[in-house]
Amino acid sequence: MISKTIYFRRPAQADSPIPLRLPFSKSICSREIVISALSTKSQTFVNGFTESLSDDLAVLQHALSASLHQEATIDLQASGTALRFLTAYFALQTSVPILLTGISRLCNRPIAPLIDALRMLGARITCMEHEGFAPLYIEPAKLEGGKIIDLDASLSSQFVSALLLIAPCLPNGLCLQLSTPPASVSYIAMTIEVMKRAGVSVQVSPDYRSYTVAAGSYTPLPLPMIERDWSAAAFFYTLLAIHRSPSLQLQLEGIYQDSIQGDKKATEYFAALGVESRQRKNGIIIEYNSMSKNQETILRPDFSSCPDMLPAWVVAATLQERPFVATGIATLRHKESDRIAAVTEGLLRLGYKGLEIHSDSLVYHSTPVQQMRETIPTIDSYDDHRIAMAFAMASADRRFTNGLCIRGIEAVSKSFPNFESVAEHCGLLFTSNGNAY
Template sequence: MSTASASGNSQLDRPNDEGDWWPAPHVATGVDAIVSVPASKSLTNRYLILAALASSPSTIHNTLISRDTELMLAALASFGTGIERTEQPDGSTTVVITPAAALERGPLEINCGLAGTVMRFVPPLAAVAGATVSFDGDPHARLRPMAPVLDALQALGVAISFTGEQGMLPFTMDASGLKPVGPVVIDASSSSQFISALLLVGHALPGGLELRAADGPIASPDHIMMTVQTLRELGVQITVDDDQRGWRIQPGELRGFTVTVEPDLSNAGPFLAAALASKGSVGIRFWPATTTQVGGKWVQILTAMGAEVHHGADGVLRVRSTGELRGIDYADASELAPTLAALCALADSPSTLTGIGHLRGHETDRLAALETELGKVGVKVTATEDSLQITPGPLHAADLHSYADHRMATAGALLGLAIDGIRVENIATTAKTMPQFPQLWADMAATAQAAG
């Protein structure tokens, strides 16, 4: 066994065909690898926001260093937060965050890139600072929904002006009029980040925070649970209504903390799925015994699709192919859906993925993108407003676009493992959350080539 290690828009914005095309590794035999994936982006950026609001320095071990977290670190530095990085002997990064005596009030300019956590989490931080800040990001970021969190900030007395379309990047906010208010109601049907963004700063708002989800669905409730658990872990007193649609946080001090960030279990998904796609075996090191990450669902999903899954005493989660790869009917896959859809394309029976309409507002319209790209390799995919129906067919080579979306890129890599002749456009977009992905993937694929 070898090892690899390393620390919505409704219209589909398709890139040119002149992109940088990456030949996806293809294997004829099962891979046999143990992989160390980088740390969780979701947890890293939550801890960074909270560390900037703490009353004393915080130490974050195994901090993810990727484009999304670099953008967050740059944003925090703009507010006067002290940042000290140390590379550890194991290749991980420890970051010490020293809060500013008083957050800078600007005027400031924040580049959000394509990071949802930056464009949604930093405006409430700016509100706490009483700052004047201009926000913008990548062209694709201007298509991602922002209005609910901005509407909530306006209810708190923040003035917001838009350069382009209402409720979208770019915009400028003036939080000098921030004031305590009663209950704030927010529409979270297109992103759970709207709720998490306010919960993360709730203890620092004047009068605290009373928040209620508007009627209708809540996208990715698992991510809200992650935020709540993170706050409780760090000592924030938060009350959650019995129906899981209301939250109350009293104002108070958050003391500095020391944490170690878990591996990114969503980013582990393509590697685990590779075991089934190649009829091999893949292990992920340091898999937590319990987790709030949505990627923890891979254990249930891959077992249902025919894998043998074992979490050993050594902390390695091992997934082994049994030779079967069954289709699945699955609800609320959230950010796992692109990888899961690619695996369903390789299955021996149809699959239906439901409860994922909010993915139309992610880095790209992921449902439309998956319908288009899976169709190129011979899979029949029907996308509805909220679901994907996937019927496998005879598979063939194709050039697959990534739409500047890291999860579309990794889904293409998974298809390439099983289908000879796949090329993925702009594999470098995986640097958003996993800069090491191309090398880790090649190292894993090489274990099959060596075995063959």
């Protein structure tokens, strides 16, 4: 693991907002990569990209572009998206046995509902160590499609998305009914929109618990949907909410408020903390305005539709010492880390003790901030890109003039390969501390 100390030095006064180029939307690109592999031009999707793909997208693209003529083991590293999407893809497509594996944390992330659903369709999937978890041994099988009832998608919306993506390639199409309200509905809506762009329509009930996809085929995608990543944008909202200077403006290029990405709700979440958003032709300009903050005594954000926003928002709200009750967060226990525990532990190390964890909520009482024991506090990212980026932005708080140390900062490459260089434009300085074990 690599540790780096991060300092904040406010950039020189600029006459215009500082332009920032974010990575491509990981969520949109991952769906387009799978659809491209299922259509007739599976090798052309990323040829037009001139930027480095995130680790997650590179893993997915490599697995789908490999020419598999004999039994193979595919290392998915830490990518939960790749595990879920490729489990469905190879259950449908493979002509040779495939073993999907990854790091220990990935193999501890639950996937049983998706495995059970695929088995109902005829898939031959064996859990090699523990039932319902990777590594997964997938053998060739003929999936006919049909009806799946009582799918539990409360842990991950990607169980639904993985099935929808392969649905038009099933001879009998797919009818899917959920037993519980799905997690992160906005990501399912995104899947449906990307499929529509590729010529496949999904009939979905208003409550997102019933889906029908007819048998058919995808129309090969034109050029990728060049949309930048709202999930990455959220961390720059965090920076402004923590620094609280009205003269620091940022221009987030290539993101739009009419995006199909659910995390566009960052504009709403961070408006409560005083960060304003203004749409421009080439992106969004954000700035801090203390007069625009929500004046409610206790903030009550609901993260059920986009839970990945929680680390960025909670770090900002806590450092502003704004009491809150954040709900809709239970699924965060099953991400790259237990994000609820990781963000709470990190804030505790910064002196914030008024946090309470509940089954589906995180509560902050604005108690007096404790003096830190360390001159330079160290935050463990737990190899989680979103924890690393959220706490990197905490260095903009005036309490941390000596900097913050992030252990496992390299995790950011999972979704934002050039995070450090982009953040440096805003005043963050990264100093390597070497390897930490």
